[in-house]
Amino acid sequence: MKYAVLGILAVFTTIHLIDSWKDDAKKRRRTKPFLLILVLIYYLLATDSPSIMLIIALSLSWLGDVLLMPKGNKWFISGGTMFLFSHIFFAAACLLNIVTVDFNPKFLILIIPVSCVYIAISILTSRSIKANLSKKMFVLMLLYLFFNTFTNICALVQLLILKSPGALVTYIGAVLFFVSDCSLYLVRYHKNENIIFKRHFTVMLTYVLGELLIAQGFLLLG
Numbered sequence: 001m002k003y004a005v006l007g008i009l010a011v012f013t014t015i016h017l018i019d020s021w022k023d024d025a026k027k028r029r030r031t032k033p034f035l036l037i038l039v040l041i042y043y044l045l046a047t048d049s050p051s052i053m054l055i056i057a058l059s060l061s062w063l064g065d066v067l068l069m070p071k072g073n074k075w076f077i078s079g080g081t082m083f084l085f086s087h088i089f090f091a092a093a094c095l096l097n098i099v100t101v102d103f104n105p106k107f108l109i110l111i112i113p114v115s116c117v118y119i120a121i122s123i124l125t126s127r128s129i130k131a132n133l134s135k136k137m138f139v140l141m142l143l144y145l146f147f148n149t150f151t152n153i154c155a156l157v158q159l160l161i162l163k164s165p166g167a168l169v170t171y172i173g174a175v176l177f178f179v180s181d182c183s184l185y186l187v188r189y190h191k192n193e194n195i196i197f198k199r200h201f202t203v204m205l206t207y208v209l210g211e212l213l214i215a216q217g218f219l220l221l222g
Contacts, residue, residue, distance in 0.1 A: 001045050002042055002045035002046040005038060005041050005042045005045060006042050008038060009035070009038040009039060009042060009212070012031050012034050012035060012038060013031075013035060013208050015031050016028060016031040016032060016035065016204060016208075017201055017204060017205060019031070020198070020199070020200040020201040020203075020204050020205075021198055021201045023198075023199060023200065028200065028204075029069050032065055032066075032069060032204075033062075033065065033066055033069075035065070035204075035208055036058060036061050036062035036065055036211060037062055039058060039208075039211050039212050039215055040055065040058040040059065040062065040215075042212075042215065043055075043058065043215040043218070043219065046219050047218075047219055049222065051093050051096070051218055053089045053090075053092045053093035053096060054089070054090070054093045054214075054215065054218050056086075056089045057086045057087075057089035057090040057093060058086075058211065058215065060082045060083070060085050060086035060089065061082070061083060061086045061211060063079075063082045064079045064080070064081075064082035064083040064086060065079070066079075067079035067082060068080075073134075073137060076188070077137070077140060080140070080141070080144050083144065083181075084143075084144050084147050087147045087148055087150065087151040088147065090151045090154075090155075090174070090214065091150055091151045091154040091155075093218065094151075094154040094155050094157070094158040094170065095154055095157075095158075097158055097162065097167075097221060098157065098158050098161045098162065101161050101162075103157075103161070104160075104161075107157065107160045107161075110156075110160070111153060111156065111157065111160075114153070114156060115149065115153055118149040118152060118153070118178070119146070119149060121145075121178075121182065122142060122145035122146060122148075122149055122182075123142065125145065125182045125185050125186065126138060126141055126142040126145065126185070128186065128190060129141075129185055129186065129188075129189035129190050131191070132189045132190075132191065133189060141185060144181070145178075145181065145182070145185075148177065148178050148181055149178070151174055151177070152171070152174045152175060152177075152178055155167075155170050155171040155173075155174040155214075156171055156174075158170065158171070159171045162221070164220070164221065165220055166217045166218065166219070166220030166221035166222070167217065167221065168217070169213050169216055169217035169220060170213070170214050170217025170218060170221070171217075172210075172213055172217075173209070173210045173211065173212070173213030173214035173215075173216070173217055174210065174214060175210070176206045176207070176209050176210030176213065177206070177207065177210035177211065177214070179206045179210075180202075180203050180204075180206035180207035180210055183196045183202050183203045183206065184203045184207075187199045187200060187202075187203055
């Protein structure tokens with residue numbers, strides 16, 4: 001059954017990406033609400049020990065997807081708020097996997113510079129669209145990317161401690177999620193509307209793949 005759901009997800013994602021490639025907003029909206037629901041169903045069918053934190057995170061991501069569909073800043077903020085909370089639960093899910101394991105201070109040699117890279121990208125991305133944002137929107141959007149950064153760092157720490165394929169897949173998924181969010185910022189608010197290759201195609205490809213890899217990573221972690 002889980003493979004059937006994975007197949008349905010592949011079909012819906014392919015249709016959505018084709019419509020995104022064509023930049024057909026009306027058709028994209030038809031398939032978008034189903035993508036994260038299918039990822040969540042796949043995860044639930046594939047695991048014998050589901051992570052409550054991950055289930056909440058995926059559910060909030062789905063809700064964020066739905067709220068982002070209408071145009072307007074209020075909807076963008078509402079959807080972004082759901083995604084912000086989803087990152088908190090994604091991070092918690094990672095931390096719960098390593099809470100009983102001792103942290104090696106040597107990991108900071110990698111964690112600190114990687115964190116600086118994420119923060120720099122977050123600031124540069126937000127500043128590149130600042131002219132088209134209110135001060136409140138700018139602060140909120142930058143704050144959101146910092147939460148996304150925190151999720152990525154938690155996934156990185158999990159990888160450094162566990163050193164397992166599941167942790168690696170989870171981290172790759174988190175990175176793609178970060179790339180998707182930065183791309184979405186630029187697609188929505190940058191003065192050059194074509195700054196991102198095929199606009200929403202890139203946003204959704206990295207987003208769906210990122211969420212699926214996070215779920216798959218947790219399945220591998222058991």
